[in-house]
Amino acid sequence: MEFTSDDARAHYDAVRDVLDGVVVGLDFDGTLSPVVDDPEAARLHPAAPGALLELAEAVRAVAVITGRPARQAIAMGDLDALGNAMLDRGAELFVFGQYGNERWSATEQRIRSPRPPAGLASFERELPSVLRSADATGAYVEEKGLAVAVHTRRMDDPAGTFERLVKPISALAERHHLTIEPGRNVIEVRSGDMHKGHALRAFVAEQEATGVVFGGDDLGDVEAFEAVRSLRAEGLPGLVVCSASTEQPDLVRLADVVVDGPQGVVELLTALSARR
Numbered sequence: 001m002e003f004t005s006d007d008a009r010a011h012y013d014a015v016r017d018v019l020d021g022v023v024v025g026l027d028f029d030g031t032l033s034p035v036v037d038d039p040e041a042a043r044l045h046p047a048a049p050g051a052l053l054e055l056a057e058a059v060r061a062v063a064v065i066t067g068r069p070a071r072q073a074i075a076m077g078d079l080d081a082l083g084n085a086m087l088d089r090g091a092e093l094f095v096f097g098q099y100g101n102e103r104w105s106a107t108e109q110r111i112r113s114p115r116p117p118a119g120l121a122s123f124e125r126e127l128p129s130v131l132r133s134a135d136a137t138g139a140y141v142e143e144k145g146l147a148v149a150v151h152t153r154r155m156d157d158p159a160g161t162f163e164r165l166v167k168p169i170s171a172l173a174e175r176h177h178l179t180i181e182p183g184r185n186v187i188e189v190r191s192g193d194m195h196k197g198h199a200l201r202a203f204v205a206e207q208e209a210t211g212v213v214f215g216g217d218d219l220g221d222v223e224a225f226e227a228v229r230s231l232r233a234e235g236l237p238g239l240v241v242c243s244a245s246t247e248q249p250d251l252v253r254l255a256d257v258v259v260d261g262p263q264g265v266v267e268l269l270t271a272l273s274a275r276r
């Protein structure tokens, strides 16, 4: 792992000093799960469950805060089994799905979710015509219930297709009072009322945390990075971890610690929870 400044090293130490009161929020894709071409084929890094279990014992609580529907992240990550293993050790796992709109915990074992945003159904009806006009009918459309994600990774020219789509999708989203979340070869369309920063702040408050760590890899994580920074300005020890990739190089400058993808995240979590 690489600290981005001397202050960053001090933030890491400050978090370690109050570790048993710290909450840890972690993104799923690109952070706990290596990025793969087919969104349906994503799985947790093989060493992640063990690292998360150790971590959960050392901190106040752990949450997966993801753009995915909670149900899907739980299935892909086998998170109900992991949550039960944590409960056996007196720890708790949370999943905040769809950018914090959905909530699941190992104790509750049910997903609380709002209704889909007004405008999503009509957006979805008009989307095929936008894809046709941008010569992108092959883009994979992921219907997530509260949002829609248009994936370009498996197109012949992922970056070019993304560039052709971003403006018209944005315009269509705006017409339906929705917002776009551009990411790694994906353009997501959802309600603008919630983001990972709100979810993380609410989690910190609910758990009465004495410190906070958040790790992410994509633009949808930036609000959570900002939440850690603003909580730190309010006096709460905090650490921003970037799971680095060549696809989002600009995220590195927003982080305290930069690690090499999910493998680096696992190593960081292991180091964080190791006894001194």
Ligand SMILES: O=P(O)(O)OC[C@H]1O[C@H](O[C@H]2O[C@H](CO)[C@@H](O)[C@H](O)[C@H]2O)[C@H](O)[C@@H](O)[C@@H]1O
Pocket: 027, 028, 029, 030, 034, 035, 036, 037, 038, 039, 040, 042, 065, 066, 067, 068, 069, 142, 144, 149, 151, 153, 183, 184, 185, 186, 188, 218, 220
């Ligand atoms: O907040 P996250 O947990 O990072 O979820 C963000 C989106 O991730 C997924 O797409 C990304 O991962 C795929 C699988 O590795 C990859 O094929 C795709 O290119 C990435 O953008 C997911 O499909 C979306 O629903 C999530 O919102």
